[in-house]
Amino acid sequence: MPAEDTHGTEPTVRDAISAPDAEGRPRRVTRRFPLFTRDTARPEGGGRAAAGDAPAPARQWPMLLVLSTVALGLLLTALDLFRLGTLLIGGALLAGAVLRWTLPGVGMLAVRSRFTDIATYGVLGLAIALLAMTAQPKPWLEIPFLKDTLHFTLTK
Template sequence: MSAEAAGEFPAAAPLPAAEGTAHTAAREPGGRPPEITRGTARPEGGGRAAGGAAPAPARQWPILLVLAGALIGLVVTATGQFRAGTIIVGASLLVGAGLRWALTAVGMLAVRSRFTDVITYGILGAAILLLALMAQPDPVIRIPFLEDIIHFSVR
């Protein structure tokens, strides 16, 4: 019977100490070495959107564009124009989806994979835009089955 089959495992080798740290071979309960993250990979397209010579805000222009649009939409909403403000917020998220899909380097607009970011920004933007167009009073569009769901759930 081998040691593995008997439930006995050899002790793991200690992790090498990083330069300039006082790392010891302390182990967590159960004999596992402590988990140390050495680095994290950037998401695809997460590099600078402009060259390194450009000032910091210019390097992150895609996320700044989307955030500026959302901020403008929130200000418009706060001034009493609910429908117009939420349409601007939804449209800025759709712009973010388009930028993420079309550009290879979008800086901090890249959060996960390109596919995940485009789907997330697109669904959220479309949902906000759709709800803004359906808002009462005087909705711009009517979707009867959604009205039926709301009436059924409110009863």
Template sequence: MTSGTPGTPGNPDGADAVEDVTAAGGTETADGADTTVAGGTTEDAALGPRQRLTTDTARPEGGGRAAPGDAPAPARQWPLLTVLVLAGLGLLVVGTDPFPQSFRIGAILVGAALLTGAAIRRALPSVGMLAVRSRFTDMITYGVMGGLIVLLALMVQPGPWLRIPFLEDVLHLTVT
């Protein structure tokens, strides 16, 4: 990133000091002096204090490509595409209603898609755009949501495939 006033590009020929973002989050000029001051501003001797502009965001842990960079885009994002295709198949089954209990099967497929996302997030070091937050948070979020969707799909009326008496009693207490 080259220095310059906000709204104007920096001078790439080196007339302005070049800033690099350090691991600690501050900035350094070409001569190595830290220019971060209180309030998130940077100070340049020639320009005075100015706002630091965010030019990029950090990728989540494991957010790297799932395939080499020379692979086509779908191959690089196969974990996300796997989850989306499985969820889309579930929504298609629910929307078209091709057989009895298709709402239940479709909802189970949507829940299974999220559970698959949790398993992929746990097993692979790089999952591309499937990584949204930290690995732990993604696994818990995908797993809990997928598990709840599957559980509710199994318990939905009429004719539930799974009966949990405790939950039925709670439901009757809240409704009546």
């Protein structure tokens, strides 16, 4: 197990793959966790969205907002309001991306790094919303090259 150095308050771990110094120890110091971790770091922004003395639902309101909106969208989809329900699901994911971008702490809505969460929520939300708007019959949005692309791939 690598030797740990403490500089100030944050522990650092010597990187075992860097070139050794004169005493045979690796020169480069990293803040990564050692190979056998006892705990994992929370993602940035993964702290509570409300004060610690607030009840659990209040501390996790961003996640509850996104999940309840997705649940409503699924309910509308099940009740044969496909386009409205899927637009609501896509909008909920886009709202999750906006919340992750703007708020310093979003609780369990933070899964990975801020960039990864925003990109994932944003791309999936946009894709679901666009697919809902292009769904047949009577699409709200028509992509001109999509029909030609589909025709080309099926006839060749």
